[in-house]
Amino acid sequence: MTALEKQQKKISVIIPVYNAEKYIRETLDSIIKQSYKNLEIILIDNGSKDRSPDIIQKYEAKYPEIHMIEGSGKGPGASRNRGLKLAKGDYIVFADADDYLPDKDIFCKYINLAEQTDADIVVSNYARLWKDKILPATKHQSFALCSPSSEEFRFQGFFSVGTLSYAWGKLYRREFLRNHQIYFADLSYAEDKLFNMQCYICDAKYAFLEDIGYIYRKNDMSVSWQYRPDSVENWFKLVYELKSWIEKKDKDPKEYTSLIGYLLIFAAFFDGKMEYMQHKKSLWAVRKVLKKYGSNPMGRKAFTELADRRKKLQITQKLWKIMIRTFSLGMKWRWYLLMSVGIKILVSCRVDERLSDTGIRKK
Template identity: 30%
Template sequence: MISESPLVSVVVPVYNTEHYIRKCIDSIVNQSYKNLDIIIVNDGSPDKAGEIAEEYSEIDKRVKVIHKKNGGASSARNYGLEIAKGKYTCFIDSDDWLNSDAINNLVTKAIKEKSDIVMPDRFNKVFLNGKTREELLFPHYEEIQSIEDFVIDIIIAKGRAWRVSSVLYKTDIIKNNNVKFPVGYTAEDVVFNLEFLSNASKFSVLKESTLNVNKRVNSVTASYRSDLPEIALFIDEKVEDFISLNVVNRDRANIAKDSLLRRNVILFITLEMSNKNNKTYAERSNRIHSVLNMTRVNEAFNRKEYIQPYWNSKLKIYYAGLMDCLIRNNFKATSILISRICNSFV
């Protein structure tokens, strides 16, 4: 245990997780690091999750519960940030849980290296059958020295380090620069990280797992979304904001930015052609063509250079590479058909 123990605020947005929330809160209140300011935001949950959270506030004075109308995870996290008093802030989703030494290890790293942000480089993915797999978030970062390089090479080029859960942030950077989660977007984590890192001076990476993530079939990230093109373009705008403010050499940054947008468009095509979408094939195809014909999307795919993502599935990497090649060479209808065929096997 470190000799210095600054207060750490832990913000937990809660919605429809009554079957998971006890394990989540237990993992926080039982941390080996004790100086915690635990803020649980009940985002209008229709189940008993808010009531369960209140039970903990009655027996542990560190726990505060806020009840609000449903506004999404971003809104809930922003509410928590408003009352966060810790020197550092950490976010946890209410269906996940922390390892017992997670916060102690994060704070130790932050103090030792005088960091504004500490990111774990891995997490444990927990499946419905109970099996667990450790998954790397980003490898080969040892040679990266600056925040600019980390953002360009890892967050944008490789599409990694987007998650805010179990990342340790210096609270005054958030509050002094009015860094908030954008409401209404599923990619709120990466936007928050981009804005925070635009105002940070020092980052550190923790080479161990801190977080256990439940892979639920009914979670937000596992569901079909009809607004993925808008989200992809929104992320593209935020990436451009970071590059404009922080990057001197735009060549490498522009390649990374275009590669990210292309991958996000391929993700949109894949989900648009999934069995979870009830529209007809013609409707799906027309919508995909309309997105592929957008000026900004065309600009990205016209670039010859392409950076492969860091994904833990080689099959997904090959699929994305094939789709990118087809679209870039104007075989758009073929790419749609390939996506439909691949979806039929999932």
């Protein structure tokens, strides 16, 4: 395919917006300056109370490829769905209104790799912006060469490295999403994790780009970093949606048992940590939330299966193996207070940060 033919492939960039006046200019400038010009940029404003709509309207008047529409106020997932239904591009890129693209050629690189490999999803590396410092995240090379059906690919892709979980930092083939009717579920948060797991279950073909294609700004006001009393319910809703999707696509549920198990372990640890931080380091608050996970039938089943020593965990990282087996065993036997102490120790020693995608961060 010639360079001209590739430029004829349109990319639809979909950006949910809510009170983003501080960063939206930087976001839009990084997209407008892309060397790949066949774009449409769809911004869905979710009832911003600041000057975001005014700023976007000025860009819209200057750049014909920019279109702002009014959202439903139901969150980023609903906004992305609105954008997907309006998009006319051959490919889809999602971005958040407070992030930016560091490489002006990243769309060209996405298109080139997608067309060369016939990929449904092209995944780039990314970095996080933390207190004005760029922290490169763990690169996807650690799992990109693994078979997509392998435990290693799933565990690292969606959990320990996590690159596959996010809607941003990727190029999606619109035809693939449309053919499989993949949209964002109505969740309080983590809807992008479910979206990408649904893509995975539909046997998406992946291609991996080594370049850093996205800068994610850690925003303390983001729902991903805020305490939410309904978090346990949200995670179980996600799990039930995922289970329903597996059945809908006529897949063998046994093939995805570990995927659901890992999801619940990470969710339980995350919620335990958030309860610990929110309630003045109260172990009883952590115990209460862990009990919710352990009392749920799907949670009990998942923890029991992962605790079964007869089943070998097919992942290479020894520390993760030990932590998953120990956590599962504790949840299986309802040692909630002991597990709460374990979470306290891990958080106090910042082990959770050491195992995160960017490693330990300076305060």
